[in-house]
Amino acid sequence: MNNDKETVLGKWNSTTMHNKTAMHFYKDSLTIDKFGLHSVNAWKMDNGKLYIKRTDGESVSPQTTSTLDYKFSNKNDTLYLKSPKDSIFRTKYVKN
Numbered sequence: 001m002n003n004d005k006e007t008v009l010g011k012w013n014s015t016t017m018h019n020k021t022a023m024h025f026y027k028d029s030l031t032i033d034k035f036g037l038h039s040v041n042a043w044k045m046d047n048g049k050l051y052i053k054r055t056d057g058e059s060v061s062p063q064t065t066s067t068l069d070y071k072f073s074n075k076n077d078t079l080y081l082k083s084p085k086d087s088i089f090r091t092k093y094v095k096n
Contacts, residue, residue, distance in 0.1 A: 004045050007076045012093035019091060035060055045070070050081065 014021040021034040030043040030052065039057035043050065050068045068081045071089060080089035 004070075004072070007072060008045065008079065011096040012079050013096060015092050015094055021093070023093060029055075032059070049084075 008025045009027065011022065011024045013023075019034075021032065023033075024031045025043070030041040032039045032041060037058040037060060039054050039059045042053045042055055045051075048069055048071065050070045052066050052068070054064045067084060069084055069086075069089070071080050072078065073080075077095050079093040079095070081091045081093070082089045
């Protein structure tokens with residue numbers, strides 16, 4: 001397991017009131033709770049990319065797969081995500 005995959009394990013909550021999202025990374029799955037919807041996902045990290053594939057549950061997005069760019073804060077207590085087409089990391093999550 002690479003360092004980023006070890007760092008991301010655990011629960012992360014969004015910091016904005018307009019994007020209330022809780023993500024819980026397990027070694028073999030990722031659960032996402034957003035806007036009252038719950039999904040279970042397969043995931044992997046590789047070279048600054050987070051790959052997510054919904055395997056069960058509901059999401060606000062009709063897509064079953066997504067790829068996001070990610071980075072961690074220097075203390076590894078904040079996770080930043082963005083779409084590959086965005087130039088700025090706007091969405092941040094704090095580790096609980």
